[in-house]
Amino acid sequence: MDARSIIAAKRDRQALSDDQITWFARGLADGTVTDAQAGAFAMAVLLNGMTRAERVALTCAMRDSGQVQHWDLPGPVLDKHSTGGVGDNISLMLAPALAVCGAYVPMISGRGLGHTGGTLDKLDAIPGYRTEVEVNEMRRVTEGVGCAIVGASGDIAPGDKRLYAVRDVTATVESIDLITASILSKKLAAGLDGLVLDVKCGSGAFMAADNDAEALAQSLVSVAGGAGCRSAALITDMSEPLASAAGNALEVLNAVQFLRGDAVDSRLWDVTIALGGLLLELGGLCERAAEGQAMIAAAFESGAAAERFGRMVAALGGPADIIENAENILPRAAVVGEVGAPSDGFVQAIDTRALGMAVVGLGGGRQKQGDALDYRVGLQHMAGIGTHLSAGDPVALVHAADESALEAARQAVLGAYRFGSEVVEEPPLIRKRIG
Secondary structure (H helix, E strand, O other), X not given: OOHHHHXXXXXXXXXXXXXXHHHHHHHHHHOOOOHHHHHXXXXXXXXXXXXXXXXXXXXXXXXXXXXXOOOOXXXXXXXXXXXXXXXXXXXXXXXXXXXXXXXXXXXXXXOOEOOEOOHHHHHHOOOOOOOOOOHHHHHHHHHHHOEEEEEOOOOXXXXXXXXXXXXXOOOOOOOHHHHHXXXXXXXXXXXXXXXXEEEEEOOOOOOOOHHHHHHHHHHHHHHHHHOOOEEEEEEEEOOOOOOOOXXXXXXXXXXXXXXXXXXXXXXXXXXXHHHHHHHHHHOOOOOOHHHHHHHHHHHHHOOHHHHHHHHHHHHOOXXXXXHHHHHHHOXXXXXXXXXXXXXXXXXXXXXXXXXXXXXXXXXXXXXOOOOOOOOOOEEEOXXXXXXXXXXXXXXXXXXXXXXXXXXXXXXXXXXXXEEEOOOOOOOOOEEEEEO
């Protein structure tokens, strides 16, 4: 076999065999397949698609391109994945809450893609926190603390790691087939007993339309089942930011304030509780998702989830007092300024993708592979749909590196908001359960 013949077959809309897919995944892992060939393969898949059997084969091949974990623990090994959005920092709160409830969470996370923030990029804003660790350290922290949010080491799904980086810079992020295999290969390599998927729809989602989001959710649940993992998905709204902050350090601060109970965004609370309850049901820690939701809420309200998050951060090299002292620990932008509403009115719609790109423009995301991030920058206190503002009231607070970046972000934020005299209702937050 060779990469060119496999790319040509998919270019010509042929179904690939398990052997072809396994060869290509191994080639990604060991360097036999070049970046150019990886990009051509990704584009061929994006344009021509894959069958369910090909998706299962690609997922399993990517999973098996590195180590697959096996556990002997007194509780289920569970995880959650979001398809990405703006202000989606749920992992930072959910992982420690699940650990409090008796689960073990080896959460293999990713970096930002396109307009969406990445969980690892957020955690990199915490001084000393090690997002890139060897498998043995990930296992040690998971077993000792109950959760570890880290990146895939070179031993975990290395084939996907190569393809993931290429997709971000070749306009092939939106492929359902590649999204499915990328998400599941890393997750299943962690040796999970259960997985919940948070599939976003709306203006800030990769799959903006409801039917596209449902197709992705169905694919994820179907392929996970085909690969032997119990899973379910929730389709949730991303027509506005989930948290009121977007940007790496700002989202960590938002998560800490959530865990402390100081400031809790209602949309963020509702989705976090729903995902956690469903995952506890999948893992057999409760009979029904509603019971699991109550367990997750209790973990937050008691402060136990905050304490567990602090232990995880310290175990992975970060400051032991992150919960108590986040405001002084996290990096802060040199310039902060308000974005004023242009007139009286209600927020009627938000181009959430444009807000994500505003954060990228500030330096909080990557324009191209290898770009360094400015962890300080982003947006805070973003007004949500239905909010009434008078002229000059703050639509958002911009954290920027300098005055010129601040002004550019102001214009980008105003361009992302639509105001009007009529009050509008927010769209449903949790649309549907799959599986």
